[in-house]
Amino acid sequence: MAHPLPPGLTPAEVAFLAEMEMVTIVPRQRIESIDLLGGKTPTLRPPHRAQVPLWLALLLKKQNRANIVPPPWLHPASLQSIIQREKVEDPVAFSPPPPPPSRIKIGGTAERINDASDGVSPPFLPSCTADAPSGFLPYHWQEVAEALLAHAGDDMPASAGEVRGLLRDLAEIRAAKLRSSSSAFEGFGDAGVSLTGVGAMELADNRAFLLGVIDGVRTLGAGAEATRREQEEEERAERGDEFNDSDEEMGI
Amino acid sequence: MSYYDLDAILTGAEKIPCTFQLDVPELGYLDNNPGYTLKSGTKVLLPLWLAEMLAIADMGDHQNPDKSFIAFDLPPAVGKDVMAALKADPRSVPIRNQSPNFYNLAKHMMDLAEERELHAVVRKTFLTRAADISLHARKSGGAVSKGEGSNLGIGAAGEEFLRGLDEWERILFRKAHDGARSTKQWIEGIKKRY
Known part of the structure; x- marks a missing residue:
């Protein structure tokens, strides 16, 4: 009954997972490639940008050996357009996650890069680097944004206060949406909530509550559900009989 | 169960x-x-x-x-009067005064007697109140870190509502509150890491 931890990941665990998101840095000094368990880091040569995991980027930033290039979606204009979309254009759904990267084939048609080929799938696609699409919130948006604001505030495209304000607005709007999503369970059967585009941290925050609501609805409706199922079973049995009869007729 | x-x-x-x-x-x-x-x-x-x-x-x-x-x-806790009040406004009824285990009781009565209307009303009550509980859970944790009393910006009406929660809703409140609190703690602690 009383588990020491709630189901799912705690915010600290989610933040730890977010540290493997790739971000773009501009190194300030030459650093040779480091051989790590997860693979080699790129050799850092000062004017050239490089992609490194968030944890390494923050470490280098702290040591003043690199500057972090914030992802385009963290730009105030991008955040504002997302807020606009969440508030005005679609006040129910969450803004969509970034589209999978695509490349232009000869002849002008775009095709999606085969995710399986390089072993990464949507939550782990490099969506926080400098060439990520703007206007879309990636899976780890809240964690990466907070970490960058806290430790690389001087690398932000605008004042850290402005970006933080916009982020808080966005988080509030989406939290309100998650809260009101529970009312979708009022109907029978066809009820459902779409969580497409919801970030990892928001899920960690609301998981226990949403599961509690769903469990409550399920418990309350268990009796009615059993009755309904019995009825369906009976109907199916009747229909099945008819079906068999017609089958026999066909056989004759 | x-x-x-x-x-x-x-x-x-x-x-x-x-x-x-x-x-x-x-x-x-x-x-x-x-x-x-x-x-x-x-x-x-x-x-x-x-x-x-x-x-x-x-x-x-x-x-x-x-x-x-x-x-x-039907016991008075899930009787006609309470149901009528809940139908009018689920938020205004302190259901704990009716029974500390209101939903459990309602569930048992629904299993015993097929009351379609009772089911619809209880379900709507639960969901409407759940949305409010989540809001209160988020707000009441907000002021603690500033060293002030809880329930900032909710006032007497909020406390009244929270006192009227039954056991199911208290558990729900705790879950929502814990989620919001641990997220807040993480955001506050992020400066200290690295």
Whole structure:
């Protein structure tokens, strides 16, 4: 009954997972490639940008050996357009996650890069680097944004206060949406909530509550559900009989 | 609903108004009449666990198999008045005053008696109040970090609402509050890392 931890990941665990998101840095000094368990880091040569995991980027930033290039979606204009979309254009759904990267084939048609080929799938696609699409919130948006604001505030495209304000607005709007999503369970059967585009941290925050609501609805409706199922079973049995009869007729 | 669920056990002690359908010798003490026969048609309050058993048990009477030991009414906590009030505004009813295990009780009554309307009202009540609980859970944690009292920006009405939560809703409140609090703690602690 009383588990020491709630189901799912705690915010600290989610933040730890977010540290493997790739971000773009501009190194300030030459650093040779480091051989790590997860693979080699790129050799850092000062004017050239490089992609490194968030944890390494923050470490280098702290040591003043690199500057972090914030992802385009963290730009105030991008955040504002997302807020606009969440508030005005679609006040129910969450803004969509970034589209999978695509490349232009000869002849002008775009095709999606085969995710399986390089072993990464949507939550782990490099969506926080400098060439990520703007206007879309990636899976780890809240964690990466907070970490960058806290430790690389001087690398932000605008004042850290402005970006933080916009982020808080966005988080509030989406939290309100998650809260009101529970009312979708009022109907029978066809009820459902779409969580497409919801970030990892928001899920960690609301998981226990949403599961509690769903469990409550399920418990309350268990009796009615059993009755309904019995009825369906009976109907199916009747229909099945008819079906068999017609089958026999066909056989004759 | 586990065997060891304290709330489920406590729900079993809720009193249900029942009418006996037959005479029971020596059971008069249930009706403040010790030593006498409990007459058929007497109304007594029985705990839910007993009423449930008596209502669904088979009397072995083959002439009228639908007859059972007792007939029960809905307890006042899920009665007409409360349902009407809940239908009007789920938020304004302190359902804890009706029963600390309101939803558990309602669930048992729905299982015993097929009450479609009761089901619809209770479900709507639960969901409407759940959205409010989540809001309060988020807000009431907000002021703690600043060293002030809780319930910032909610005021007396919010406290009144929180006092009226039943056991299910208290658990829900705790879950929502813990989620919001741990996220907040993470955001506040992020400066110290690295």
